[in-house]
Amino acid sequence: MNRPRMRPLRPSLRRRLLLALLVPVGVLLLLDALLTYGVALTYANRVHDRDLSNDALTLATMLGNDRFDGELTPQARFLLEYDPGGHSYFTVSSARHGLLASNGQLPQPAQVPAIGARPTLYDAQLAKHALRAATVHIAMRSDPGDSLVVTVAETLHDRHQQAREILLLASVTQTLLIAGVLSLVWFGVGRGLHVLDPLTARLAARTDELTPIDGSDVPLEIRPLTQTIDALFGRLRGMLILHDRFIADAAHQLRTPLTGLSLHVEHAMANPQPEIVADALLHIQRLVRRAARTSAQLLALTRAQAPSLETGERTLLDLARFIPEAVSERVHEAIRAGVDLGYEGGGQALFVLGDAASLHDLLDNLIDNAVRYAGRGSTVTVRLAARADGGASLSVEDNGPGVPAELLPRLSERFFRAASNNEEGSGLGLAIVQRIAERHHADVVYRPGESRGLCVEVRFPAPPAILDRPA
Known part of the structure; x- marks a missing residue:
């Protein structure tokens, strides 16, 4: 059984705008969560480090003030060993009596702090537990010749727990804030797209009008x-x-x-x-x-x-090969008309960038104009020569009655015909030549021939140097 094919979704400007906003906002939310957790953990570490230092200093001061005979009092031992969560560790040692009490082999800092100095904080490892420890060194008041080194450590569980709680509170607040922002974005995108309504209305009201639609109410982003x-x-x-x-x-x-x-x-x-x-x-x-x-x-x-073709559709043509072949196609017609049609050109290659069919029409109209208006018994010569600027010169010259000098500028006009006995001309041949030459960025020059008659010269520019010459 053939299932109906799903139609592909049509492109949507609204959907694309929202996706372009949602994806970065989602990534930003993730980065913000990581940053918030890092800040919360840093804050929790500072608070716990301060509390840990105070606990170590308070405990050491309390132990140093008690009367000491080499062993901890029951009250001091209870204070050290009491931990409801089971996450604290301690070590108490005396300079004179050695280790007095401990609930774990806590690593000591690389350098014991001086007597009366602030507690030293450092990271430690006990079994599989990562610890944060504080060590303080105080003098015994009951025994001036002795001192106590008290080390208190705790696991990092409470720190991470507090950071997660802060993250949870911040995430809820930030998620609600971002949801509100996205709602505003959704509403704003919808409202912003309404700016196209006047343009849509103008286009919908048109029938066959082709005047420009760009106006002062068109947004800058839509102007292209x-x-x-x-x-x-x-x-x-x-x-x-x-x-x-x-x-x-x-x-x-x-x-x-x-x-x-x-x-x-x-x-x-x-x-x-x-x-x-x-x-x-x-x-x-x-x-x-x-x-x-x-x-x-x-x-x-x-x-x-018609509008010019894209330059990519044109090719490099060798006029030294193209023109003689095109002239040979008109020889039999010229013989029937009683006209001597000839060609003069060098052997070197002359390239132009153009369309072969259009150039063929150009040459046909030049030859046809010369044959028709020169008359029977005349001579028509097609010449091809190189120009000093790298371009090519194509001329068609006849020895017919010619055209008065004051009428030469009008030869490219449509339907214009100079006074002649020939009534079959349409006055379009040289107009076609002019338009084709313009599409090839060439100039058309009209001048009297060497022996009366008319000479029409088409001057082609040099082809772009970036194009490779054909073999």
């Missing part, structure tokens, strides 16, 4: 997101503008051939004579080719005007 969305909206607006421009250009450019098609069809239908029908079909064929070419150029112009 809104700025990214605004950039996306900007690209979408550009694409929509290109879409509308393509529709307008298509309607503008296809209206004339479509109108001509309709007129020739009506003329042939009104006069169904063979010679009239044949003439109409010839005109229809020419108009269909013109419409097809115009459509292809409109699509090429739209691609060239």
Whole structure:
């Protein structure tokens, strides 16, 4: 039996914020517990050390004041041996009589304190018990020639017990405090996220509006997101503008051939004579080719005007190999048009960073513009040369009628055509060249040819030095 698959949890900003706070707070609580226990144990040690020193000094003073004949009195022995918890140990020795009383072989300090000095505190070990001991050295009042060394020790059980009690009390208080803080954090995160409500409401109220959404009410932390969305909206607006421009250009450019098609069809239908029908079909064929070419150029112009591709999708191209191959594809078409198409270039490799398909469209439009406007019997030369800055220069020159100098700056405008006998041009070829060159960070220069005509030069920048040259 197939069990339904669990849907993965969707990312939650609230959950991520709370986790980012809860985990550090939990770690902080653990560290605080360790620190509290250490402080409590230090405090308990100080209190017990002080009490232990006082006990040793009090006991020694009491024993030193009694009349002493070499043995402890019953009252002194009862005081030493009385311990309800069974955690105390003692040793009493006399300088003259030796060991007087003891309930365990307590290790003595490395150096016995001087008579009348403050008690010496030290750590000791008896069997398996860790002890804390205090030793005091006093003179006997009943026997000025004798002195007593009294050592009192206790286990560490009471110290740790007291530290645990302090830790328990502090942990309860701190846990309640942290719970209160986390409740405030939960409430604060929820309230803080409400600052996005105006932005959410503005976006929900939109239909097809692509204006920027970044405003004064957008929090600083959200601004990178809104700025990214605004950039996306900007690209979408550009694409929509290109879409509308393509529709307008298509309607503008296809209206004339479509109108001509309709007129020739009506003329042939009104006069169904063979010679009239044949003439109409010839005109229809020419108009269909013109419409097809115009459509292809409109699509090429739209691609060239689209947002640039990421540089990572481009490659290093050797123009010294790429350009001759592209020129050879147009030789047969140039021969049919009665144009002598040639290529001039050195043998050295010339690299540019670009898109092969776009550069192929660029060269096709340059050659097509030269072949169409130079006319039958003309010469078109494609040249490739290296530039002094490491870039490459691609030029297409013809010896046709040329273009007046005052019109050269307008050649890259859409639908602009210089005065010519050729009426089949769409005025889009050089506009496509200009857009493709801009996407490759290249400059387009228009100038008269060496023998009349027109020369169009595309100057490509040097490729980045960080890229490796292909083999």
